[in-house]
Amino acid sequence: TVTSVIAPDGGGRWIEYAGGYSDMLAQRGGTRLDDRKARAKADAGDAPTIKAEPAAAKGPAKKLSFKQKFALDSLPKKIEAVTASISRLENNIADPAYYERDPASFQKTIAALDKERATLAALEEEWLELEMLREEMEG
Known part of the structure; x- marks a missing residue:
């Protein structure tokens, strides 16, 4: 694989x-x-388009929203839980006899592992973006 x-x-x-x-x-x-x-x-549009000017150019936000703060605080715990789940799944498939005992369960475990890895990547990306935004706002 x-x-x-x-x-x-x-x-x-x-x-x-x-x-x-x-x-x-x-x-x-x-x-x-x-x-x-x-x-x-x-x-591709042949006709010229007229774009409206923004009413007022807003400066960067001064602080994180409540939702962003909550996500920044809760994401490390979620990342830790997903990492533990990945570790557990990897330990399951590390058994050489696992595939021979139950091939269907092995395939389900592999699919779950792939899903957890994708979830972990998304959570880490979200955390990184929020952390960069927080650092940018703090100066």
Whole structure:
């Protein structure tokens, strides 16, 4: 089975993603092809479009919202719980006789492990974004 994928991220950078190709796409949030298609659709309009000017340019927010603070406080606990779940699932599949005893359960465990890894990546990404936002606001 595939444990990681190394993919180019532009600008000469390569990033290792946990899981297979579809996991990499989920973690990266789509493909560059999707981005190009979206831009092509936006540029496809022949008629010139008139865009309204924003009423007032808002400065950056001064502090995190309650929802963001709550998420920033609760995400480490969620990440810890998912990490423990991943560890438990990995211990289950580490048994060499597990597949021979119950192949269906083994496949379910693998699927659950993939799901937990994707969940962990999403939680870590959300935490990182909130932490960067918090640091930016604190100066």
